[in-house]
Amino acid sequence: MGDSHTCTHGAFGAFAAGVGTTDLEVGILKGVCSFRTPETMRITITGALQDGVSAKDVILFIIKELTVNGATDKVMEFVGPVVEAMSMEARMTLCNMAIEAGATCGICLPDRVTAQYLWPFIKDQYDSIDLAVEDFAQWHSDPDAEYVKEMTLDVSKLAPQVTFGYKPDEVKSVTEMDGTPVDQVYIGSCTNGRIEDLRSAARILKGKKIAANVRGILSPATPKVYSQAMEEGIIAIFMEAGFCVTNPTCGACLGMSNGVLAEGEICASTTNRNFNGRMGKGGIVHLMSPLTAAATAVQGHITDPRKLL
Amino acid sequence: MKEFGGKALFLDRSDINTDEIIPAKYLTENTKLALQPFILEDLKLGGFDPRKDIEGKGVIVTRANFGCGSSREHAVWVFEVNDINVVIGESFARIFRQNMYNCGMLAIELPKKDIETLFGLGEAVEIAVDLAACTITAQGSKKVVISFKLNEFDKKLVEAGGWLAYADKNY
Numbered sequence: 001m002g003d004s005h006t007c008t009h010g011a012f013g014a015f016a017a018g019v020g021t022t023d024l025e026v027g028i029l030k031g032v033c034s035f036r037t038p039e040t041m042r043i044t045i046t047g048a049l050q051d052g053v054s055a056k057d058v059i060l061f062i063i064k065e066l067t068v069n070g071a072t073d074k075v076m077e078f079v080g081p082v083v084e085a086m087s088m089e090a091r092m093t094l095c096n097m098a099i100e101a102g103a104t105c106g107i108c109l110p111d112r113v114t115a116q117y118l119w120p121f122i123k124d125q126y127d128s129i130d131l132a133v134e135d136f137a138q139w140h141s142d143p144d145a146e147y148v149k150e151m152t153l154d155v156s157k158l159a160p161q162v163t164f165g166y167k168p169d170e171v172k173s174v175t176e177m178d179g180t181p182v183d184q185v186y187i188g189s190c191t192n193g194r195i196e197d198l199r200s201a202a203r204i205l206k207g208k209k210i211a212a213n214v215r216g217i218l219s220p221a222t223p224k225v226y227s228q229a230m231e232e233g234i235i236a237i238f239m240e241a242g243f244c245v246t247n248p249t250c251g252a253c254l255g256m257s258n259g260v261l262a263e264g265e266i267c268a269s270t271t272n273r274n275f276n277g278r279m280g281k282g283g284i285v286h287l288m289s290p291l292t293a294a295a296t297a298v299q300g301h302i303t304d305p306r307k308l309l
Numbered sequence: 310m311k312e313f314g315g316k317a318l319f320l321d322r323s324d325i326n327t328d329e330i331i332p333a334k335y336l337t338e339n340t341k342l343a344l345q346p347f348i349l350e351d352l353k354l355g356g357f358d359p360r361k362d363i364e365g366k367g368v369i370v371t372r373a374n375f376g377c378g379s380s381r382e383h384a385v386w387v388f389e390v391n392d393i394n395v396v397i398g399e400s401f402a403r404i405f406r407q408n409m410y411n412c413g414m415l416a417i418e419l420p421k422k423d424i425e426t427l428f429g430l431g432e433a434v435e436i437a438v439d440l441a442a443c444t445i446t447a448q449g450s451k452k453v454v455i456s457f458k459l460n461e462f463d464k465k466l467v468e469a470g471g472w473l474a475y476a477d478k479n480y
Binding site for chain 1: 323324326328329332333334350351352353373374377378379380381382385400402403404407408411412462471472473476477480
């Protein structure tokens with residue numbers, strides 16, 4: 001599809017890759033699209049995530065290890081117990097940022113978690129979830145599949161991660177970034193704007209006010225997420241904390257609206273790119289998880305969320 | 310088919326991303342030409358001034374992973390409307406590279422040592438492209454001829470003037 005974050009759909013076990021306008025045009029007109037055949041790298045994620053550490057922190061760490069050019073023309077296959085334990089939304093966050101390492105696609109193997117999430121949409125195609133799970137297994141990699149690179153990551157000691165520079169691979173532990181003052185906290189985007197992300201942030205924001213020096217902006221990813229957040233009382237939590245709650249939109253992520261930074265401003269953001277000028281000319285963005293962003297909003301500076309849990 | 314070659318613009322940095330090449334706020338323009346003044350507006354590169362350094366240039370020479378980030382094809386169009394139809398680099402981001410060939414333009418990948426050679430030719434360098442021979446001739450402090458690889462399919466796209474023209478004829 002015509003957006004680089006199309007790779008998000010890899011969470012469902014689909015080969016999904018971003019393309020430009022002409023590829024879209026020819027795809028619509030002729031039903032064809034070309035790809036240089038990608039190689040696959042396997043990333044095995046082991047251990048267990050600590051409370052306060054999320055898929056966003058995992059993928060930021062992986063991008064740091066690989067660099068922004070480390071997975072170019074490759075598919076990143078995410079496997080291991082930590083991935084299996086992830087919800088579909090967490091897997092989407094993981095796959096969403098595969099492009100930031102240059103990957104053609106990020107992919108998770110479709111399993112019971114996938115089938116359960118998709119069930120409302122596929123219930124007419126299968127007699128039971130069990131049968132859907134069985135069917136999905138045909139898309140699993142062969143046991144003797146060859147990978148161009150293998151990487152294993154034990155996340156048991158992984159701290160929340162934060163970017164510090166102007167590339168998504170310039171990542172540090174939140175401990176090193178703690179204390180960095182911010183002017184704006186932005187929670188939303190295709191990376192981290194889903195209901196679980198909002199619940200996560202609300203966990204810290206509940207009953208608290210954001211710091212006086214912070215402009216807080218929340219953009220739920222879709223109208224459905226927005227409605228659900230309203231029903232769950234999450235929008236109220238954000239508003240009482242002092243956030244501005246906007247319509248679903250890409251918005252400030254790419255400097256279009258709803259939080260465009262002024263020169264010299266610093267934003268703690270749950271988005272996916274900290275490129276120079278992207279959120280606003282002369283501004284700087286620190287990428288992080290929704291939990292870290294919420295903690296940052298309350299303290300007025302980058303903060304390890306685990307301290308506030 | 311486009312014309313390839315001209316004065317070289319050296320962008321001595323890796324990982325130049327498409328936000329730097331053309332910021333998102335200009336993506337609402339509905340003609341390619343409207344993008345022209347905004348080329349490389351946000352490029353973070355010491356000594357580079359997009360208002361002065363683009364004028365008269367026809368070829369970009371750069372380092373690795375050029376065009377990373379967003380898939381916006383506007384990043385290719387903004388070069389096109391500034392009469393830059395060739396980018397020569399150590400490597401390209403996947404989507405940008407494909408967008409270049411889809412527009413009938415050249416994204417030439419050269420080994421690091423050949424990129425080093427080009428950077429070593431000084432500031433006033435003229436580059437000619439021989440598509441049939443798959444060579445570039447660079448004239449700066451000295452003259453060098455460098456071979457490049459161009460796969461059959463990409464060559465066909467360039468000759469056809471882009472993916473749309475090619476697909477129209479063949480599918």
